[in-house]
Amino acid sequence: MIIHSITLYNFGIYSGEQKIHPSSSESLFGKPITLVGGFNGRGKTSLLEAILLVLYGNRSPIVRERRISYSDYLESLMHQGLDEEATQSWIELDLELLSGDQMTSLRIVRSWKRANVRTVDKLKVWVNGAVDSHVSENWESYVEELIPSAIAELFFFDGERISELAESDQTIDSLQTAIQSLLGLEIVDRTIKDLTLVIRKNQKKFKNDESAVLLENLQSELEEVQLEADRLKQKIAGLNNRIIQANRKQTELETEYFKSGGNLLESRDKLLAKRDEVRGRLSDVKAELLALFAGPLPLVLVQQQLQQVQRLVHEDQKLTQAKMALPILKEQNESLLKQLEGMQLAADVLRRIEQTMEERRNSIDELASLQPTLPMSYLGIGQLQDFLGSLGVHLKQNALDVLNQYESVEFELEQLERHLLVEVDQENTTQLLEKLAHTRMELVEFEQERSRLEKEYATSKRKIQLLENKMTRTAAERGGVQEAERIVQYAGKAQETFKAFREELTKRKIHLLADSVTEAFDVLTHKTTLVSNIQVDPQTFRFSLWTANGKEISKAKLSSGERQMLAVAILWGLGRVSGRKLPVIIDTPMGRLDSLHRMNFVKKYLPHASHQVIVLSTDTEIVGEYLESLRNHIGQEYLLKYDDQQRRTEILEGYFDTVGVAK
Numbered sequence: 001m002i003i004h005s006i007t008l009y010n011f012g013i014y015s016g017e018q019k020i021h022p023s024s025s026e027s028l029f030g031k032p033i034t035l036v037g038g039f040n041g042r043g044k045t046s047l048l049e050a051i052l053l054v055l056y057g058n059r060s061p062i063v064r065e066r067r068i069s070y071s072d073y074l075e076s077l078m079h080q081g082l083d084e085e086a087t088q089s090w091i092e093l094d095l096e097l098l099s100g101d102q103m104t105s106l107r108i109v110r111s112w113k114r115a116n117v118r119t120v121d122k123l124k125v126w127v128n129g130a131v132d133s134h135v136s137e138n139w140e141s142y143v144e145e146l147i148p149s150a151i152a153e154l155f156f157f158d159g160e161r162i163s164e165l166a167e168s169d170q171t172i173d174s175l176q177t178a179i180q181s182l183l184g185l186e187i188v189d190r191t192i193k194d195l196t197l198v199i200r201k202n203q204k205k206f207k208n209d210e211s212a213v214l215l216e217n218l219q220s221e222l223e224e225v226q227l228e229a230d231r232l233k234q235k236i237a238g239l240n241n242r243i244i245q246a247n248r249k250q251t252e253l254e255t256e257y258f259k260s261g262g263n264l265l266e267s268r269d270k271l272l273a274k275r276d277e278v279r280g281r282l283s284d285v286k287a288e289l290l291a292l293f294a295g296p297l298p299l300v301l302v303q304q305q306l307q308q309v310q311r312l313v314h315e316d317q318k319l320t321q322a323k324m325a326l327p328i329l330k331e332q333n334e335s336l337l338k339q340l341e342g343m344q345l346a347a348d349v350l351r352r353i354e355q356t357m358e359e360r361r362n363s364i365d366e367l368a369s370l371q372p373t374l375p376m377s378y379l380g381i382g383q384l385q386d387f388l389g390s391l392g393v394h395l396k397q398n399a400l401d402v403l404n405q406y407e408s409v410e411f412e413l414e415q416l417e418r419h420l421l422v423e424v425d426q427e428n429t430t431q432l433l434e435k436l437a438h439t440r441m442e443l444v445e446f447e448q449e450r451s452r453l454e455k456e457y458a459t460s461k462r463k464i465q466l467l468e469n470k471m472t473r474t475a476a477e478r479g480g481v482q483e484a485e486r487i488v489q490y491a492g493k494a495q496e497t498f499k500a501f502r503e504e505l506t507k508r509k510i511h512l513l514a515d516s517v518t519e520a521f522d523v524l525t526h527k528t529t530l531v532s533n534i535q536v537d538p539q540t541f542r543f544s545l546w547t548a549n550g551k552e553i554s555k556a557k558l559s560s561g562e563r564q565m566l567a568v569a570i571l572w573g574l575g576r577v578s579g580r581k582l583p584v585i586i587d588t589p590m591g592r593l594d595s596l597h598r599m600n601f602v603k604k605y606l607p608h609a610s611h612q613v614i615v616l617s618t619d620t621e622i623v624g625e626y627l628e629s630l631r632n633h634i635g636q637e638y639l640l641k642y643d644d645q646q647r648r649t650e651i652l653e654g655y656f657d658t659v660g661v662a663k
Contacts (some may be wrong), residue, residue: 003022008408009089012043020636034637035627035639037638039619044587044588045158050583051585053110090111105126107126108125109125123136140255196495218467218471232457260622285409516577518569520572521566531545586606588602590621606633640652
């Protein structure tokens, strides 16, 4: 994916329309880095926030962090200058992505207006230059395929995220979610849970025999332990940030709901109604076409022949006029000659006048003697003139307009029919919607010690595993007495297979992830640390450091700069393992780094982080020797200029070293 432009209008500290055109390694000059400089509080973070908002809307991680309603959040982002208060704001993201073997251009615009009651945003998406209403209405599902929200922070992050990751002994929750998404375990886990439901449902059908009683007892015990495990898991999740975690669970359900096409189900009735309305319009346009062809429109096909007829009619009109003028001319000539004779003109002059009048009368008499070629009434002549004049042109243009309208309505109907062909699992989406409604109503608070809860949770999971295995063996031992028993037997085997597959898949992908992070850490530190290998726990996703002779090193033994480099290596390694070619956007990346590791970060990471890297820097970060070391990789430079009097920021081309901007 390549971002061609980012446009902000009355967004936050930005007034009016402000735009940047990020560079990339695939652009004309092949330079991946776009450098955006600005002092603190001048709008750097707002750029990152705008990109997350235009992509994810109310599911943006920043919305969750603010702990306010989405309406209040949108209103807080509208520009408020000294003498002005914006009434409308919007963000536009123009990008290009590879779809199959072809490039597809997308223009995404999210806009909102100030409202008295509740501020609501609107989203419109253009695909290859044309508005695509289907993609616009189902953007949540589309963007999850493009940039899953679970891995967004691997590509869009700030210096605080690096510091948080560097100082935490455990893998932070959001990073755990990203790793799970990268491992592709969601479908496997959902399948295992579905198989458990199948087993439970069919076990009820044979609960009257002895083994059924045993299974029922095991089931009751399993449900009790599962409830206890779920309770412990919820407490662990709520330890760091209880409310945020509950909201994240809501986000996960929303994401799964959109992935399953739930919003398509909601809009299906509207699509059906729209289709009926479009069919009606198509029928009306067709009737209008038939009415045109039933009138004089077909005469357009013989327009040249009608023009010949018009010329003949014109000649016939001359004959008619000559016949009508002949007696009048004779009478006028006689009267004129009498008057001339009374004037006593010379005989030769009078003779010449008389001769001229005679010649004129003879020519008219000769013309009047001819017969009309195509006699036509005055009404017919008028109709012919009207048709060959403006009427024919109007009919032809009207016919073209109606034909174009027919093609447009027909295309709209085809698009609606195509969208209605998409199948949605109504039962699954209904279940998801019920879970989502329940989650929105309920926020659970727990306060327990992490280590104690994790030990209790691990014990519960082992007990669940033992109980499920025992239930599977008990169900399988009974044989295929009934169809329900056979289903339980094979579902249990399938469940075991999926569990084994999950474990093997996790091991393989965790190994790739660990190798990628180790390689990134070696590059960033020049292999000058004691760390020889970085491993990832497949259960907790905890990163551990190991020496060449196989001894684990505590993260606390690393210097502050090395811990920062480790955090960058984790994000870099995860991004590479994701296999997604996405831009990287970093806000205030070097605030916590010492000079040695700053140079490593600038030289080793930024030019190679992605094909497109946007760096939001203060005047104490990418400057001086760090700026010079990046010169050959920088394709675009911008500076955020703040106007103290107007209280607004504008984006200028250039950087701290080329544009004079006061703090």
